[in-house]
Amino acid sequence: MSGTHARTGWRTFWIVLAVLALGTLGLVATALLRAAPPTETNPPATTLEQALAGAPRLAHDSVAPQIAPLLSAAYAPAHAAIPRYADFHYSVQGEYTELGAAAMGRATAKIEQILLDGLDERLQAAAATLDASFAAHYAEALDKLARRDAPPDEAQLPLGNVSAAILDDAIGRMRLTAPLATATALTASAGVKAAAAAFAKLIAKKVAAKVAVKTGTKVTSILTTGGVAAAACSWAGPVAIACAATGAVVAWVATDHVIIKLDEYYNRDEFESDLRAMLDVDMAEKAAAFEAALAARAARLQDTAPQVLPDFTLQERRSAD
Numbered sequence: 001m002s003g004t005h006a007r008t009g010w011r012t013f014w015i016v017l018a019v020l021a022l023g024t025l026g027l028v029a030t031a032l033l034r035a036a037p038p039t040e041t042n043p044p045a046t047t048l049e050q051a052l053a054g055a056p057r058l059a060h061d062s063v064a065p066q067i068a069p070l071l072s073a074a075y076a077p078a079h080a081a082i083p084r085y086a087d088f089h090y091s092v093q094g095e096y097t098e099l100g101a102a103a104m105g106r107a108t109a110k111i112e113q114i115l116l117d118g119l120d121e122r123l124q125a126a127a128a129t130l131d132a133s134f135a136a137h138y139a140e141a142l143d144k145l146a147r148r149d150a151p152p153d154e155a156q157l158p159l160g161n162v163s164a165a166i167l168d169d170a171i172g173r174m175r176l177t178a179p180l181a182t183a184t185a186l187t188a189s190a191g192v193k194a195a196a197a198a199f200a201k202l203i204a205k206k207v208a209a210k211v212a213v214k215t216g217t218k219v220t221s222i223l224t225t226g227g228v229a230a231a232a233c234s235w236a237g238p239v240a241i242a243c244a245a246t247g248a249v250v251a252w253v254a255t256d257h258v259i260i261k262l263d264e265y266y267n268r269d270e271f272e273s274d275l276r277a278m279l280d281v282d283m284a285e286k287a288a289a290f291e292a293a294l295a296a297r298a299a300r301l302q303d304t305a306p307q308v309l310p311d312f313t314l315q316e317r318r319s320a321d
Contacts, residue, residue, distance in 0.1 A: 041150045042160035045309060051145035052170055052308050056301035058141035060294050063134045067290045070129060074122035075283045078115055082275045085115045089203065089271065090264035092257050098207050107204060108196035115199065115275070120192040123286065130290060134297065138174055142167045170308050174301055195282040202274060 043051075088094040088110065097110060146159060146167060159167065 040158050040160045041147060041163075043146045043149060043163055047149050048146055048163060048166055049305075049309060051142050051167070052305040053302060054145050055138050055141035055170075056298035056305070058145075059134050059138040060298035062137040062141075063130055064291060064294055066130060066133060067287050067294075070126040071123075071283050071287055071290075074119065074126050075279055077117070077122070078119055078279055079276060081115050081117070082272050082279075085111070085275065086264075086268055086272050088114060090260055090268060092260060095207060095260060098203060107200035108193070111196045111199045111203070112192065116192050116196055119195075123192070127290070130294065134294065135171070135175065138301070139167075139171050142170060166308065170305075173304065173308065195278075198282070199275070199278055202278060206271065 089098070094110075098107070143159070146163060158164070
C-alpha cells in the first residue's frame with residue numbers, strides 16, 4: 001500500500017507541476033502577445049465620419065492657392081504676344097485685314113491666331129492639374145483625419161482593412177460624382193472664344209475711329225496728289241487713266257501708312273495697355289470660375305459624406321476583413 005501511495009503521490013506531484021508550468025507558459029504567451037506592437041490602426045466610426053466631412057474643405061483650401069500661378073502661366077504667352085499683335089495692328093496690312101475680317105464676321109480669327117494662340121489648351125491643362133491636385137489632397141486629408149486620434153505608436157501604421165476600404169470607397173465616389181469640376185468651368189465662362197470676341201470689339205472700335213478721323217485727311221491728300229498724278233500721266237496717252245488711277249492708289253496707301261505710323265507713335269502704348277487690361281480681366285474671370293468650381297466640388301462631397309458609411313454594407317465590410 002505504501003508503494004502504491006508513493007507512486008500516486010509522485011504522479012500527482014508531476015501532474016500539478018505540469019499544469020502549473022503550462023499555465024505559466026500560457027500567461028507568458030498572453031503577455032507577450034499583448035505586448036507585441038500593433039500592425040494596423042483602426043479608427044472608430046465617428047472619426048471616419050469626421051474625416052469624410054472635413055476632407056473636402058481641406059482639399060479645397062490646399063488647391064485654391066494654385067489657381068493664380070497656374071493661370072498666370074497660362075496667360076503669360078498671350079501677354080508676351082501683345083507687341084506682336086500691335087505690330088500687326090499698326091500696319092496697312094493689319095488695318096485692312098481687321099476691317100475685312102470684321103466685315104466678313106471673322107473678326108476674332110487674327111486675335112486667336114496671334115494673341116490667344118494655344119490659350120484654350122493651356123487653360124484645359126491648368127484645369128486638369130487642379131483636378132488632379134484636388135484628388136490627391138482629398139485622399140491625403142482623408143488619411144490624415146482618420147489617423148488624428150490614433151496613439152503615437154499607431155500613427156504610421158496601415159489602416160485596418162475596413163477603414164481603408166471605406167476611405168477607398170469615398171475616393172472612388174469623389175472621382176465619379178465630381179469629375180473634372182474645374183474643366184467644366186471653362187465652358188461656364190465661355191472659354192477663349194468669348195475673350196476673342198471682347199478683344200475684337202475693342203479693336204473694331206479703335207479701327208473705326210481711326211478710319212473716320214483719317215478719311216478727310218486722306219481725301220484732301222488724294223485730291224492734291226491726284227492732280228499731280230494726272231498731270232504727270234498726261235504723256236501716257238491712252239493709258240493716262242490707268243496711270244492716274246495707279247497714282248491715286250499709291251497716294252492712298254502712302255497716306256494710310258503715314259497716318260497709321262502717326263497713330264502708332266501717339267497711341268500704341270495705350271493700345272497695348274488696353275490689351276493687357278483685357279487679358280487680366282479675362283484671367284480674373286477664369287480664376288473666379290475655377291474657384292467657384294472647386295468650392296462646388298467640396299460642397300458636393302461634404303453633402304454626400306453622410307451617405308458613405310451607411311452605404312458601406314455589412315457584406316462589404318466583411319469582405320474587406
